[in-house]
Amino acid sequence: MNDPDAGGAGRSWAETAPLSAVALRVNDEVRRLEVDPRTSLLDALREHLHLSGTKKGCDHGQCGACTVLINGRRVNSCLTLAVMHEDDEIVTIEGLGDLDSLHAMQRSFVERDGFQCGYCTPGQICSAVGMLAEVGAGWPSHATADVASPRIALTDEEIRERMSGNICRCAAYPNIVAAIRAVAKAGTQ
């Protein structure tokens, strides 16, 4: 590898770095890629697999638009490299449901108008699905009154606290919370 500061022909280390092969399991399908090792999972999804439902809002882990589920847990896909996810089970918004069979959370977002421009929406929905699983598993949050309790009541405060990594500039927050609440309620009946 060349030292980037060594000057010479002005070539960066990346020129000699080979592409990295990685097999991603995305939405139940194995996708083999050869990517620049610097490629984020987000850019691999969007620019290589053309799964543009996962959105880039800040590329910095600050907005949540790129949220996907990795082995069932929500992750900001802009903050992790594609090559780190060999054999991981990745679910994107496209894998949750499609136009013919919407996921309950997708349908609830439509019914409650949990979005306007739609750009943060895939991240909100993936995050909501992952969040409900976290609550179901008994993980406490800053809003949990009794962190020792094995069962967590899904109050609106819990939803808001746990969804705060997903920014919506259209500010559909009250409708998003209503959409999540409706799904959670239906799931417990």
Next chain:
Amino acid sequence: MIGQPLDRIDGPLKVTGQAIYAYEHWEPGQPLYGVIVGATVGKGRITRIDTDSAEHAPGVRMVMTHRNAPEQGARDESVPMEYWRAQPVLTSPDIHYHGEPVALVVAETLEQARAAAALVHVEYAAGRGRFDFAAYEDEAYAPKEANGGFPTDTEVGDFDTGFSTADVRIDQRYTTPYELSMPMELHACLVQPRGEDLIVYVSCQIVDAALASIASTLRIDPARIYIITPFVGGGFGSKLGIHAETILAAIAARALREPVKVALTRQQIFQLVGMRPTSSQRVRLGAGRDGRLVAVAHDVTMATNPDIEFAEQTAATTRSLYAAPHRLTTHRLTPLDLPRGADVRAPGEAPGLLAVESAMDELADALGIDPVELRIRNEPAVDPESGVPFSDRHLVECLREGARRFGWEHRPTTPASMREGRWLVGYGMAAAIRKHFQGQATVRVRLEADGTAVVQTDMTDIGTGTYTILTQVAADGLGLPPERVRIELGRSELPTSWGSGGSWGAANSSTATHRACVAVREKLLVTACGDTGSPLHGLDPAEAVFAEGSVRIGGADEALSEILARNHPDGVQAEGETRFMGDDPNYAAYSIHTYGAHFAEVGVDADTAEIRLRRMLGVFSVGRVLNPKTTRSQLIGGMIWGVGAALQEEAVVDLRSGAFVNRDLAQYLMPVHADIPDVDAVVLDGYDDKANVLGMKGVGELGICGAGPAIANAVFNATGVRVRDFPITLEKVLPGLPLMDT
């Protein structure tokens, strides 16, 4: 269908990730990736650029700087609206503001372009920039007019005399910070060259403006440019025009003969797309002991970029809000070497009402009059400056209905007197008013032979619900079920409109759609009533009713599909138009606004001064509502912007460099889920027959108008501390908090 809470037509596409935004189109094939390099000084001149390393970096196809950028059209102020003007970039070695583009690097992958961009070596001779608004506030000048065509200054009666003889006087200065639109979708553009044509996928609010701006900057025939923007991930003003990403993508794609896409980084969006200027606002209110205003003055000084003047219409709202015989409003600008000022959601009204509605609360407190009652006492009979009648003013109803629903009677009349545990609790309210604008729009409606309707316009849907409401308008207009209406938006070959912005998009495009439907109906009736083969033959077209895919006149009816099959095998189409307000006499004869009243309850931590919004209600009057579901969403969204303006949002300038120091979403604070409790919006039934044939007005910006001061006033009611320097953050409240028994 009009008035029904129809789910968004584009909802399923958006929740499944199938809605395609500008950077995501793959029709052109594999594009090249462009990354913009920005200046690291706020004022000065490039003395040396070394692009050699970048040019030789892997995958790099082009490095463009001012040295090799093509000559571009100049920004032409004779073009009436800024967003239609040329936006040249990389034109000289001079640096006008921190972050100004100094290079574009294009490479085969994003990773290569980003790495190579870091290799562009730039040296500057830094100049002495003017970055500190407070230091130059006194050097302000009067612009020729304020944004939106409002006069710079207005005067009615004799303010000085009226104010000096008033029983009670409020004379306070309020300051508001730089704020940004910050749509969630990054500003992005993908350009595909095809022969001499450019196909431009761009995130923008106004297709026609993007087209004109690209054509005049690149100096090419507008007929050679095709804009495509079916989905836009939010705009809020910053996408009214196109910016460096679009111009640079277009130049690079033309030069390289390949598709090129460029997105601004989130950090660059703080520098390159315009911002709400910081303001210093002096508000003077003089009133009698009965609370009736005798004198109102609103004097505003703001920052502006020296080359691209922008005077936010911050005092304009005050001109129509309350009655008073003596009135004065002024706008002044002081040039700073900072990014351009630009329209950010509710330009003028949002910062102006922060000041004026805070001052009204101060007046209510000084008089010992309930803030709702004070506003009702100052309700004008006619527009207090122009003297023309209001078209459909229901501010008082909004105030009364909001007070009733919110439980305003439980408000503590003495500040800092309600405590719940560690929380000081307070109620606040403010009025909302926003001028309704009307702009040009043309819509084509085509009834196909199979009885489906296609609505076509270059209008955009930036989250505002255009697809949905035009479906409703056309369904009603032609008597069709909504599933038989298809909406086509956001392409430059479609009939032109002034797009989304200024809260005019819905009314402009809906009215034009309605008119096009009327014209289609007339064509169908002429043929059907004149067709001996039709059961409608010889009947009176004026009696016709279009419903459920049929035309009925009296007891006779015929399906649209049969009329079409017999007389119009290729379908029927017609265009409808909405005129610019300057050509519509109603907009001179009447003062046409939307109204509202905001009510907020906050808790302030008695020890730390942490401020938490507890609940908020807005009651609005907007004329007729096309879709109560999407309308409520937009109003709530606006109200939450008001929460940000009151408590969080502020882009902070480094006074040494002219850089925004908090240029990312972790440091420029906007409301997130945890900040927003129950927020609700209620809309009064209405119909403004002076606004347009549908009786509707815009709602996109009304929600933010007055929302911020309602919260500010609640903070005062909770704590007795009046903060006049927005946003209201805890360190400004803490020193004034009452000492409490523990």
